Amino acid sequence: MTTVAAIIKPTADAPFEVGTIERRAPRANDVVIDVHYAGICHSDIHQAREEWGKAIFPMVPGHEIAGIVTEVGDAVTKHQVGDRVGIGCFVDSCRECENCLAGEDQFCLKGNVATYNGREYDGEPTYGGYSKQIVADENYVLSIPEGIELDVAAPLLCAGITTYSPLKHWGAGPGKQVAIVGMGGLGHMGVKIAHALGAEVTVLSQTTSKEEDGKRFGADHYYATGEEGTLKSLRGRFDLIINTVSADLDIDAYLSTLKLNGSMVFVGLPENTQQFRVFSLVGGRRSLAGSNIGGIRETQEMLDFCAEHGIGSQIELIGADEVEGAYDRVVRSDVRYRFVIDTATIG
Numbered sequence: 001m002t003t004v005a006a007i008i009k010p011t012a013d014a015p016f017e018v019g020t021i022e023r024r025a026p027r028a029n030d031v032v033i034d035v036h037y038a039g040i041c042h043s044d045i046h047q048a049r050e051e052w053g054k055a056i057f058p059m060v061p062g063h064e065i066a067g068i069v070t071e072v073g074d075a076v077t078k079h080q081v082g083d084r085v086g087i088g089c090f091v092d093s094c095r096e097c098e099n100c101l102a103g104e105d106q107f108c109l110k111g112n113v114a115t116y117n118g119r120e121y122d123g124e125p126t127y128g129g130y131s132k133q134i135v136a137d138e139n140y141v142l143s144i145p146e147g148i149e150l151d152v153a154a155p156l157l158c159a160g161i162t163t164y165s166p167l168k169h170w171g172a173g174p175g176k177q178v179a180i181v182g183m184g185g186l187g188h189m190g191v192k193i194a195h196a197l198g199a200e201v202t203v204l205s206q207t208t209s210k211e212e213d214g215k216r217f218g219a220d221h222y223y224a225t226g227e228e229g230t231l232k233s234l235r236g237r238f239d240l241i242i243n244t245v246s247a248d249l250d251i252d253a254y255l256s257t258l259k260l261n262g263s264m265v266f267v268g269l270p271e272n273t274q275q276f277r278v279f280s281l282v283g284g285r286r287s288l289a290g291s292n293i294g295g296i297r298e299t300q301e302m303l304d305f306c307a308e309h310g311i312g313s314q315i316e317l318i319g320a321d322e323v324e325g326a327y328d329r330v331v332r333s334d335v336r337y338r339f340v341i342d343t344a345t346i347g
């Protein structure tokens with residue numbers, strides 16, 4: 001075991017403090033990673049504050065991890081000491097169910113091992129990226145290509161793949177009209193990736209306050225949904241809508257902006273049950289769907305794609321003592337567009 005400095009949430013109600021955790025000694029297939037940067041995902045906040053049901057404490061959140069390999073186990077073949085690597089939302093899966101075998105290990109039927117607030121299959125709790133070091137099986141460690149800086153790469157491991165996967169699955173590309181709902185951590189990545197895939201991209205945001213950024217990220221059009229009549233004016237416009245917001249929406253109004261065979265895909269997670277009229281679907285053979293992160297294979301594909309197209313996240317770099325304040329700002333949507341912790345500031 002190695003003692004490692006980390007940013008720890010002792011309980012749901014207590015503030016973060018810097019302390020130490022134990023990391024396992026590397027097994028034959030393990031990679032030891034010196035964590036350089038860790039992104040702050042909104043789901044970190046939900047879990048650290050126990051808003052999604054009972055959580056495991058003490059907690060070290062963080063599933064947008066970028067760093068450098070410092071040690072490898074005897075059987076490791078995929079990574080070498082000095083490699084630039086990342087870890088996303090899970091660090092193991094059963095590797096033998098139908099979904100794992102299909103490369104859709106994010107939907108492992110046994111349940112994959114979450115990077116933090118989870119348990120390894122042997123029962124040990126997992127601790128995430130708000131720490132100086134992490135140890136993980138090589139098959140769940142991604143390569144970060146040269147051409148993306150590690151700090152702006154970190155958020156790709158969750159926000160990037162969460163938007164890339166549905167954009168690919170539902171065929172975003174040349175000749176397609178894609179709408180991104182929300183211009184936050186997920187939404188801004190969706191805009192960049194959809195644009196790089198060749199789609200015509202529209203942002204649907206509450207206001208036009210982020211329009212300049214949106215257009216810089218690659219949006220062709222930008223509309224304020226807070227303005228009366230906006231969605232009505234977009235009837236039948238889109239092939240695909242990616243909804244990144246977790247607020248309640250007038251889903252029927254959004255469905256009406258889809259073309260024949262269009263799909264509206266949820267990647268944000270509203271707390272409340274959402275409602276819609278089935279008429280809104282059958283009228284245009286439309287689909288309402290959901291998507292959750294992506295598999296390891298597709299996450300690597302996404303990182304390679306982002307490197308090729310010069311895509312990173314737009315970030316605000318913060319120190320270890322700024323996490324509490326950053327959480328409050330994320331809840332207020334006051335971040336452009338992802339907080340990333342510089343782990344050199346821990347301890």
Ligand SMILES: [Zn+2]
Nearest residue numbers: 041043158159
């Ligand atoms: Zn996340």
Ligand SMILES: [Zn+2]
Nearest residue numbers: 094097100108
């Ligand atoms: Zn599985």
